[in-house]
Amino acid sequence: MKSSHQPSQSWPLVAGLPGAQETIYSFFSPSFVTLSYFSFFFSLNPFSRFDYFKSLKMKLDTSGFETSMPMIGFGSSSDMLDGFSTVPSFDLPRTTDFDGFQKEAVQMVKPAKGTTTLAFIFKEGVMVAADSRASMGGYISSQSVKKIIEINPYMLGTMAGGAADCQFWHRNLGIKCRLHELANKRRISVSGASKLLANMLYSYRGMGLSVGTMIAGWDETGPGLYYVDNEGGRLKGDRFSVGSGSPYAYGVLDSGYKFDMTVAEASELARRSIYHATFRDGASGGVASVYHVGPKGWTKLSGDDVGELHYHYYPVAPATAEQVMEEAAAE
Amino acid sequence: MSIFEYNGSAVVAMVGKNCFAIASDRRLGVQLQTIATDFKRISKIHDRVFIGLSGLATDVQTLYQRLVFRHKLYQLREERDMKPETFASLVSAILYEKRFGPYLCQPVIAGLGDDDKPFICTMDSIGAKELAKDFVVSGTASESLYGACEAMYKPDMEAEELFETISQALLSSVDRDCLSGWGGHVYVVTPTEVKERILKGRMD
Numbered sequence: 001m002k003s004s005h006q007p008s009q010s011w012p013l014v015a016g017l018p019g020a021q022e023t024i025y026s027f028f029s030p031s032f033v034t035l036s037y038f039s040f041f042f043s044l045n046p047f048s049r050f051d052y053f054k055s056l057k058m059k060l061d062t063s064g065f066e067t068s069m070p071m072i073g074f075g076s077s078s079d080m081l082d083g084f085s086t087v088p089s090f091d092l093p094r095t096t097d098f099d100g101f102q103k104e105a106v107q108m109v110k111p112a113k114g115t116t117t118l119a120f121i122f123k124e125g126v127m128v129a130a131d132s133r134a135s136m137g138g139y140i141s142s143q144s145v146k147k148i149i150e151i152n153p154y155m156l157g158t159m160a161g162g163a164a165d166c167q168f169w170h171r172n173l174g175i176k177c178r179l180h181e182l183a184n185k186r187r188i189s190v191s192g193a194s195k196l197l198a199n200m201l202y203s204y205r206g207m208g209l210s211v212g213t214m215i216a217g218w219d220e221t222g223p224g225l226y227y228v229d230n231e232g233g234r235l236k237g238d239r240f241s242v243g244s245g246s247p248y249a250y251g252v253l254d255s256g257y258k259f260d261m262t263v264a265e266a267s268e269l270a271r272r273s274i275y276h277a278t279f280r281d282g283a284s285g286g287v288a289s290v291y292h293v294g295p296k297g298w299t300k301l302s303g304d305d306v307g308e309l310h311y312h313y314y315p316v317a318p319a320t321a322e323q324v325m326e327e328a329a330a331e
Numbered sequence: 332m333s334i335f336e337y338n339g340s341a342v343v344a345m346v347g348k349n350c351f352a353i354a355s356d357r358r359l360g361v362q363l364q365t366i367a368t369d370f371k372r373i374s375k376i377h378d379r380v381f382i383g384l385s386g387l388a389t390d391v392q393t394l395y396q397r398l399v400f401r402h403k404l405y406q407l408r409e410e411r412d413m414k415p416e417t418f419a420s421l422v423s424a425i426l427y428e429k430r431f432g433p434y435l436c437q438p439v440i441a442g443l444g445d446d447d448k449p450f451i452c453t454m455d456s457i458g459a460k461e462l463a464k465d466f467v468v469s470g471t472a473s474e475s476l477y478g479a480c481e482a483m484y485k486p487d488m489e490a491e492e493l494f495e496t497i498s499q500a501l502l503s504s505v506d507r508d509c510l511s512g513w514g515g516h517v518y519v520v521t522p523t524e525v526k527e528r529i530l531k532g533r534m535d
Contacts, residue, residue: 114363114509133509133535138336138471140507244363278535282339282363282509285535307533316531 102207114283116245117147117158118253118273119214119225121238122261126216126223126293128156129270131278132286134163143286152177154297155193155217160242161210161230169211173197190217190224194234202232212242218293245277245284252276263292267301275313278306332362334435339510340385341472342372343480343501344441344451346465347493350521351449353381353441354501358513359388368513376402377412378525379443381518385470386436386456394434398422415442415450419460426458433457437469447522472511475504494519502532
């Protein structure tokens with residue numbers, strides 16, 4: 001039913017959401033100005049103990065960003081309390097037909113996930129690989145998109161689905177991880193980081209976000225790999241591939257996988273899987289990037305153009321047809 | 332995606348000095364999945380007339396077989412090959428016969444007429460002929476092809492230069508299309524010879 005929404009109401013309403021109440025972490029309510037790659041965040045609680053954040057602020061009117069209900073975590077340590085909400089709040093659009101607008105918003109991103117990304121855990125850490133094509137329907141809009149996002153020096157996220165959604169939420173996750181480090185004087189685990197992202201996405205369920213991402217990193221328990229999607233689903237595993245080219249990548253990955261591989265063998269397997277997916281899938285292509293996450297953080301191993309990789313794996317033999325035609329002409 | 336984009340295709344024909352070139356991509360796909368990378372879209376009707384068909388692959392093959400049949404009948408009755416202008420009219424009539432249940436393909440016809448004058452034309456799926464003096468395009472990559480051909484085309488090119496131009500136009504256009512590419516197939520036809528070449532392109 002249509003209802004009139006007050007201009008200052010923010011979404012999602014934190015009260016009453018089961019997912020929000022489970023989160024124990026409390027943070028400053030971050031208000032994001034999503035104009036560019038830089039996000040500034042504000043401490044809206046006047047009783048904040050972290051005064052040095054004030055030095056980062058820009059002079060902006062933040063009245064529209066205030067949350068209606070600050071979130072207090074239950075049973076957590078007092079230095080994390082201070083009554084901050086966990087979810088960034090966005091204003092509702094002022095429309096008469098909010099349901100219709102929502103439907104259009106969902107259709108706009110069209111969760112097609114035309115891409116190929118994969119990640120797997122092996123003896124030496126986590127190998128992460130992706131293609132670099134962005135397509136709009138049948139048109140290739142770019143062959144050089146960065147689909148592996150560097151959340152922080154020891155954690156990577158992959159991008160599948162809507163590019164804007166993935167870039168924004170990964171950046172948001174990076175900020176939350178840094179806040180966790182500052183508040184707890186130690187790095188966040190991969191499990192914790194992926195849980196943060198999953199809970200965030202769950203609260204936007206049904207709004208048309210399109211995110212199919214894998215969080216790969218190395219923490220105290222060793223290598224970690226989680227798959228998180230826009231439904232709020234979160235899966236722990238050793239091998240994942242996401243996107244329209246994933247069936248082809250799985251075929252090559254599953255048949256060549258061994259836990260005891262060296263970094264070189266694993267990177268070749270990852271590169272080959274991406275190559276085969278770009279060959280068969282129309283929505284994947286461009287450059288196959290391969291990253292490795294080890295105990296000291298991630299390193300980029302290779303970024304090979306897939307067009308050249310094809311002739312590297314399958315060199316062209318001279319065709320016999322041309323020779324036949326020359327003989328006929330000589331007669 | 333529409334039914335014309337189900338298999339994916341790109342066909343282009345260009346006119347040179349007493350010669351013509353016709354080129355196509357080689358991909359056969361089912362929406363985003365690639366099934367084959369050696370699909371023949373350009374077929375010879377006789378030594379001086381070639382037809383390239385873009386669109387639904389099954390109609391490409393069936394329509395080609397019907398046209399070859401009609402041309403063979405013509406050869407038996409008239410004891411000569413069809414002129415390209417006549418052949419274009421034949422294709423247009425056959426397509427319009429199916430006006431209310433059309434063949435889902437767009438042909439590109441290229442041939443050498445009287446006095447070795449090159450002739451090219453394209454049609455929509457119900458037979459509307461469009462003659463051109465320089466180049467014609469069809470397929471899922473047609474918009475990119477228009478741009479590339481417009482930029483690269485010069486009148487009165489010799490056979491070798493024409494080959495280079497049409498190959499570059501084709502490859503750069505299909506590199507912007509998810510549904511076509513995976514190599515190229517080019518025929519350059521002069522009054523004395525037909526040169527068929529396969530292009531090495533990006534296989535993604």
